[in-house]
Amino acid sequence: AAEEKTEFKLAWSIYVGWMPWGYLEDSGIMDKWADKYGIDVEIVQFNDYVESINQYTAGAFDGVSATNMDTLSIPSGGGVDTTALIVGDYSNGNDAVILKGEGSLQDLKGKPVNLVELSVSHYLLARALDSVGLEESDLDGVINTSDADMIAAYATKDVETVVTWNPLVSEITGSNADANVLFDSADIAGEILDLMVVNTETLADNPAFGKAVTGAWYEVMSLIAAGDEDVLTALAEASGTDLAGYKAQLAATEMFFDAKDAVAQASAADLPETMTNVADFLFDKGILGEGAPSADFIGVSYPDGSTTGDAGNVKLRFDTTYMQLAADGKL
Amino acid sequence: MSFVTVSNLWQRYGTRSILERVNVDIHEGEFISIVGASGCGKSTFLRMLLAQEQPYRGEIRIDGGTPAREPNLERGVVFQKYSVFPHLSVRDNLIAAESFNTPFGRLSRNARKAAGRRADDMLERIGLNHVAHQYPASLSGGMQQRLAIGQAMNAKPRILLLDEPFGALDPGTRLQMHDFLMELRDETNMTVFMVTHDLQEGFKLGDRVLVFDKPRWDPHDPGRYGATITYDFDARDGGIPFQMKEETDVSE
Amino acid sequence: MSFVTVSNLWQRYGTRSILERVNVDIHEGEFISIVGASGCGKSTFLRMLLAQEQPYRGEIRIDGGTPAREPNLERGVVFQKYSVFPHLSVRDNLIAAESFNTPFGRLSRNARKAAGRRADDMLERIGLNHVAHQYPASLSGGMQQRLAIGQAMNAKPRILLLDEPFGALDPGTRLQMHDFLMELRDETNMTVFMVTHDLQEGFKLGDRVLVFDKPRWDPHDPGRYGATITYDFDARDGGIPFQMKEETDVSE
Amino acid sequence: MRWINKIPERPAAILLAALPFLAIFLAYAIASDIRLEANPQDKLLPAPSTIVETAQRLFTEPDRRSKEILLWNDTLASLGRLAAGVGIAATLSLAIGLAVGLLPYARSTLSSVIAVLSMVPPLALLPILFIVFGLGETSKIVLIVIGITPFMTRDLAQRVLEIPHEQIVKAQTLGASSAVIAMRVALPQVLPRLISNVRLSLGSAWLFLIAAEAVASNVGLGYRIFLVRRYLAMDVILTYVMWITVLAFLIDWLLKNLSRRAFPWMEAGL
Amino acid sequence: MRWINKIPERPAAILLAALPFLAIFLAYAIASDIRLEANPQDKLLPAPSTIVETAQRLFTEPDRRSKEILLWNDTLASLGRLAAGVGIAATLSLAIGLAVGLLPYARSTLSSVIAVLSMVPPLALLPILFIVFGLGETSKIVLIVIGITPFMTRDLAQRVLEIPHEQIVKAQTLGASSAVIAMRVALPQVLPRLISNVRLSLGSAWLFLIAAEAVASNVGLGYRIFLVRRYLAMDVILTYVMWITVLAFLIDWLLKNLSRRAFPWMEAGL
Numbered sequence A: 001a002a003e004e005k006t007e008f009k010l011a012w013s014i015y016v017g018w019m020p021w022g023y024l025e026d027s028g029i030m031d032k033w034a035d036k037y038g039i040d041v042e043i044v045q046f047n048d049y050v051e052s053i054n055q056y057t058a059g060a061f062d063g064v065s066a067t068n069m070d071t072l073s074i075p076s077g078g079g080v081d082t083t084a085l086i087v088g089d090y091s092n093g094n095d096a097v098i099l100k101g102e103g104s105l106q107d108l109k110g111k112p113v114n115l116v117e118l119s120v121s122h123y124l125l126a127r128a129l130d131s132v133g134l135e136e137s138d139l140d141g142v143i144n145t146s147d148a149d150m151i152a153a154y155a156t157k158d159v160e161t162v163v164t165w166n167p168l169v170s171e172i173t174g175s176n177a178d179a180n181v182l183f184d185s186a187d188i189a190g191e192i193l194d195l196m197v198v199n200t201e202t203l204a205d206n207p208a209f210g211k212a213v214t215g216a217w218y219e220v221m222s223l224i225a226a227g228d229e230d231v232l233t234a235l236a237e238a239s240g241t242d243l244a245g246y247k248a249q250l251a252a253t254e255m256f257f258d259a260k261d262a263v264a265q266a267s268a269a270d271l272p273e274t275m276t277n278v279a280d281f282l283f284d285k286g287i288l289g290e291g292a293p294s295a296d297f298i299g300v301s302y303p304d305g306s307t308t309g310d311a312g313n314v315k316l317r318f319d320t321t322y323m324q325l326a327a328d329g330k331l
Numbered sequence B, C: 001m002s003f004v005t006v007s008n009l010w011q012r013y014g015t016r017s018i019l020e021r022v023n024v025d026i027h028e029g030e031f032i033s034i035v036g037a038s039g040c041g042k043s044t045f046l047r048m049l050l051a052q053e054q055p056y057r058g059e060i061r062i063d064g065g066t067p068a069r070e071p072n073l074e075r076g077v078v079f080q081k082y083s084v085f086p087h088l089s090v091r092d093n094l095i096a097a098e099s100f101n102t103p104f105g106r107l108s109r110n111a112r113k114a115a116g117r118r119a120d121d122m123l124e125r126i127g128l129n130h131v132a133h134q135y136p137a138s139l140s141g142g143m144q145q146r147l148a149i150g151q152a153m154n155a156k157p158r159i160l161l162l163d164e165p166f167g168a169l170d171p172g173t174r175l176q177m178h179d180f181l182m183e184l185r186d187e188t189n190m191t192v193f194m195v196t197h198d199l200q201e202g203f204k205l206g207d208r209v210l211v212f213d214k215p216r217w218d219p220h221d222p223g224r225y226g227a228t229i230t231y232d233f234d235a236r237d238g239g240i241p242f243q244m245k246e247e248t249d250v251s252e
Numbered sequence D, E: 001m002r003w004i005n006k007i008p009e010r011p012a013a014i015l016l017a018a019l020p021f022l023a024i025f026l027a028y029a030i031a032s033d034i035r036l037e038a039n040p041q042d043k044l045l046p047a048p049s050t051i052v053e054t055a056q057r058l059f060t061e062p063d064r065r066s067k068e069i070l071l072w073n074d075t076l077a078s079l080g081r082l083a084a085g086v087g088i089a090a091t092l093s094l095a096i097g098l099a100v101g102l103l104p105y106a107r108s109t110l111s112s113v114i115a116v117l118s119m120v121p122p123l124a125l126l127p128i129l130f131i132v133f134g135l136g137e138t139s140k141i142v143l144i145v146i147g148i149t150p151f152m153t154r155d156l157a158q159r160v161l162e163i164p165h166e167q168i169v170k171a172q173t174l175g176a177s178s179a180v181i182a183m184r185v186a187l188p189q190v191l192p193r194l195i196s197n198v199r200l201s202l203g204s205a206w207l208f209l210i211a212a213e214a215v216a217s218n219v220g221l222g223y224r225i226f227l228v229r230r231y232l233a234m235d236v237i238l239t240y241v242m243w244i245t246v247l248a249f250l251i252d253w254l255l256k257n258l259s260r261r262a263f264p265w266m267e268a269g270l
């Protein structure tokens, strides 16, 4: 039931690859682009990542920054037809399995692991265990631990292993000499995608919205790519670190500064396999809901028109239209 | 020429009869003392006079009017305790007797002034002008009851109901209150019903003394029969019984 | 042969003198009534007898012993209210008079049985055996005070202090309590101090009646001088003053 | 007749009491219907029938992975923590409250520090608790204890102070030591108040429990609610919320009855 | 002499009162020292001197980005929300409490639904609140309102019921209508109780405020604590915690004094 409108709201939360969204709003770049297309876009920061996706799913926002996995499980699983407007980056070391002290992935056997359950961390752990032939049931359970308290949790005696993301990873590895990264997202490059997803119907009815957001995003991307210290400093401060710290986090992030790279990632040949893996993981954990008959009941469509899952129930669409426009300089 | 007519009044709570067949006629200006054993239903009788509760059977009429369904301006009341408003000063408690009878419970400025003057008169009469601006909690028990009586009178009720008004006072104060009440009554000639535990007090103050008691008694079911007026003494000349309502027959 | 010796007793709160130069000798077994205007310091005097507070000057000795520093078994007390423990049954309140004097406040099983028997005797004497297992809240005011007196006596104090013990009771109950108290006293010959508001009561019950009053009065500073015993009546033969402590000199 | 004097008859009264519940139910059903009309997969306001199905499943069907019925596990874990936290808080507040209420020295020493502690927002101290007490059960219980003890202690101390001084003096004339006065005079008289304090504090205790379980846990009612929030399973959340409400109600009812049974002297009246 | 009869002299009493604060400070300083000894970069228990420096900075130095002193902004925002939430809750609970306490019809209709609502854990409803009321100020205020109104309402209704029935009857004999009885007899007598209810509920109100600010906000004391909790900036957290404690204390003190001033008749005693 979308329609033409002129006011749009985006939600984002703190994560290295999403920090530019805050800068877009603060710097006026978003307004500039919105004015160009005669619309109004408000970008709202959330403290709580899950809450931001829930809000989007409930219809309070037109778009939200989220990972491919959470998009599939919450909005798409909740029947909200969602389009990945911008593929911002993939995690290339931003998410990590960290063991306190010496050891290897094999040693996780029989140990408890602290992580935000059902999040990409959980997925990363599943992939890590996979890689050495272990299963979650081989562990001494996973303990759901709020990301806000992960650093404090790491400092306690009971915690032996954590799985988390940046900036927490760099905070933990930076201030604890015994922190031992066993596995990180660089080992599964391209599987954890950080997206800006928007409501498909809203986008279809309001192309100007897609254009304004994409245009603004890539303007900031070019500033960052050019190493603009002012912008980087602002992003660093907003994420609670300093310039060097932020740059270190960026290094573990495969940012697509150039829209062409983003288009390439969205069109990558292994994306369908990744999404199928993710869907399997979600189904296995019961996250797709008890009503979900199988892992593939949600359909995902790709830029080339192919789909995985149920083609009759496509709720997540990788669409390169707008990124392509940006790449072609047509915005 | 009966002013208050109580005809064939019954009251019961659940299956327990409290009062039964109470009939009495009161003349205007009479002071009625009501005595009886504890729990026999004196307060219940007063509550029905007040229209705070409805009788099970029978009715009470004042001056031939229709029986009231809830307490109203016609009936003034003073209880043993809690009869004044603790959050209002002594003077405001008296003014309340006029202001509460308005849509918003407040008087216009002029009306307030006039009411204030009347309150001051009443303060004088009840001897509380020196504490006009204090709150009730800072008054002695006797002063509080004087205030309660003054407040009730200020609303000019047609009958005044007192439920053991001096029950919580010490003997000295009690005697002072008797004088006070007699004086007030001489001035206004109000019709008064007073419940008391103290026979002596009842005879001293009352024109008539009504004694409530159970005329019949079922040893197997004490709640079966209610009390009624068993004696109605003329107390004007010092307390000689002038009328026996019913023969008290325990064996019935 | 003075049993209780009060010598040159002063009390003040802050800069306000309440009592000054109180001297009195009491013989064993005497019943002392204490009367005086409200606020003159009667309760204060009793609190010092009780050792609940210490005098500013002077001292009180019982049987020549050292002055006590806090309430103890030698002194029994009954206040106007709150003198019994609401969470203990009537019988347990009496047993408490023995069990509280143990390290853990509990008696061994045998001791408990013996104490229970003594409690039953006391229940008989104070006429409360029919309500032995009820809680104080379900007793009338008079019964509660009887219990309080019984409880205090059960601890076998050397002196018994009563602060307006019947102040909250109605006149009828009061008279019953007088008889009760006289009977008990005849049996035990206890030394008793009783504060009362009621002169008549004081003379009826007391062997001696002490009157507290301010002998001196500073109109500019009412708190300057304290009260003392201004009259000490012999009440055994009906209340003729036998001794005047001091000339009351207002101009001093 | 004045409205204050109008009393509804028996059947009308029951109908009236049911009215607001019906209204809430209807409002929910309609809102849910509107959203489901727009998006049949909407998770935010599941249809009442869905909730009933989910509830049935949660209460009876074991989890696929662990073969246990999660809801009962969660309930046991949470109730255990709640009982431990509230129990410790009650004991502590009773002991400190008696001391502060009876002993002038304890009062001088502790009353201001308790007043200050009762103003500290306990949730903000959570990280420190985790470090000191670990991530296990202890820190959850400690959060409850820290959260509700100061308030209960203050109130109990106040109640001890309100015991008529006459009784304290009387006990002394019966030879009672400070300890005997504490145990035999003050304690039994504040116990009913302790129970009503526990009833009052249970709301906060639940809150702290849920907050602590949300931070680090692998079982518990609060844990589950925050976990399934990750995929907006409102049917599960609503079932859990209603279940917590029922539990809270039951506990409150039990405590009320315990109090009535245990302290007959409170009820006694002329 | 029994301990209950021993009263500390003036200077000793002050010393005693200071003792627990000193003890807490010392315990913290030593613990902090031990941790910093082991790891000078430890963030969990910053040295007292660090906290003082941080506090100084937070209170006086403007933020580089916004050129405003964040702490004051946070304080204003949070206090505003708190005031709005508590104010609305107080008004609502007063109105409903009076109705339930005075009118049998209102009592029949509302008392059970209020009893049930007071048992619902409000935190679990947060997602729904955000949907219904948006992310702005409204939902934060509504959380506070939902969190504390049922308890306050129940208590006020109870107090209205406890007004001696004699007074209600007396007012009727003076010709008062239901409205006049509500406004002139019941209302003034429960107002002091309203204030003490507000004082009691402020702790929970802070809790709900912090919880709501933690989820979605860009200014506020709870927001800031939650934000810096990620980096374990305990110096900032502790400063904020102490600041909240001071604010809570001040508000409590103000309310206590307001009550004493506004209701002289409560104080009057023989």
Ligand SMILES: Nc1ncnc2c1ncn2[C@@H]1O[C@H](COP(=O)(O)OP(=O)(O)OP(=O)(O)O)[C@@H](O)[C@H]1O
Residues within 6 Å of the ligand: B013, B018, B036, B037, B038, B039, B040, B041, B042, B043, B044, B045
């Ligand atoms: N609302 C009521 N419901 C049930 N029983 C009641 C009610 N009001 C009074 N009673 C009972 O009715 C009887 C008479 O009560 P009432 O208060 O009229 O006695 P009373 O003569 O005034 O006694 P007292 O001298 O003690 O004041 C008592 O047994 C009392 O328990």
Ligand SMILES: Nc1ncnc2c1ncn2[C@@H]1O[C@H](COP(=O)(O)OP(=O)(O)OP(=O)(O)O)[C@@H](O)[C@H]1O
Residues within 6 Å of the ligand: C013, C018, C036, C037, C038, C039, C040, C041, C042, C043, C044, C045
């Ligand atoms: N602890 C105290 N501190 C200060 N003043 C006190 C204290 N106790 C009593 N007073 C004052 O001492 C005076 C005497 O009080 P006390 O209670 O002894 O009088 P009383 O003769 O027993 O009066 P009443 O007949 O009213 O009981 C009163 O003015 C009272 O206000």
Ligand SMILES: [Mg+2]
Residues within 6 Å of the ligand: B042, B043, B044, B163
């Ligand atoms: Mg009566």
Ligand SMILES: [Mg+2]
Residues within 6 Å of the ligand: C042, C043, C044, C163
């Ligand atoms: Mg006295």
